[in-house]
Amino acid sequence: MSKKYETIYRELVHKITNQVYPVNSFLPSENELATAYGTSRETVRKALASLLENGFIHKIKGKGSLVLDFDKYAFPISGLTSYRELDNLFDMHTQTTVLQLKKANVPQASFHLDSTEILPATYIQRLRTVNGEPIVIDSDYVLTSVVPEISRAVAQDSLYHYFEQELGLKIGYGNKEFTVVPATEEQCAILKLTPNSAVVSVKGITHLQDNTLIQFTESIHRADKFKFIEHARRQSI
Known part of the structure; x- marks a missing residue:
């Protein structure tokens, strides 16, 4: 509550x-x-x-x-907030479509892991659509050692809600890496972009409060629809 x-x-x-x-x-x-x-x-x-x-x-x-002036389509850089929480907060009326749900290992190269580090996971790929326009492709790798199974209904809804409210897990902290990259052919097709369009890739690694690694995420955002913000305040040091 x-x-x-x-x-x-x-x-x-x-x-x-x-x-x-x-x-x-x-x-x-x-x-x-x-x-x-x-x-x-x-x-x-x-x-x-x-x-x-x-x-x-x-x-x-x-x-x-x-x-203050605030753009509801501007994602905060800091903090760990689920897409559904942002959607509810800002009345974005997003539709979520589960594109893939399967077992897969976390790709080492994508997340700078050692090539010998094998991490079995549930892979979930979801498309976020706002006002009929495809906006974001979310790809999540949830470690099966922590969460053995994820249903399509959970994937359609909110992973964080499932982790915290259903499984009693406590999300602790994570890091994010922002890069601007050319969209792949698949990403262009899903997001309805012209070939060689630029997208913003946001990669994240999430831990529980007890430091247990739980999730690897990459979100591909259309560069023309979203911006990312950090509200900074002066602090003398």
Whole structure:
């Protein structure tokens, strides 16, 4: 079950992205939000801190929380967020199609593994379509040593939800590698791109909180439809 501040955070994000609170306007005060949501100011502060961290607002002393311009099709660089979570948060109305679901070893060269390192996995390839346009090809290798089986229904829905809510696993951390590469012939066909188009490849390796390796991922994004952002704040060192 979500914590109260997380629920408030998601509702405020929904209102910001749907311009209930337009860009350059101010959110209601902490007291007003606490009254509206029937909670404490401390809970509201936690929700606002999440908005601040993720680039939705900027705090101005004596004025409040200023709403910043935010592109709902801009993926955050940091953080481990599932596609379904982003879809629900930003009302993208994505359709997911499972293209492949089979047993396969993690490709060593693609993820800079030693050639002797054999990692059996379940391979899932999914296409994300928004407003009838193919946008992203997600390829996931989930280690069978951690998750022995994945059904098509799970692949169609959310892997993270299955890991965390059904299996009780706790996602811990990961890394991401971003490169711009020419699309393969297969990728051009799936994403309806002209030959030799550029795509953005995002490769990731995910661990559980106990450091167990669980997943290798490569997402191929159409360069003309998505951009990636990191909201940075000045910190002196």
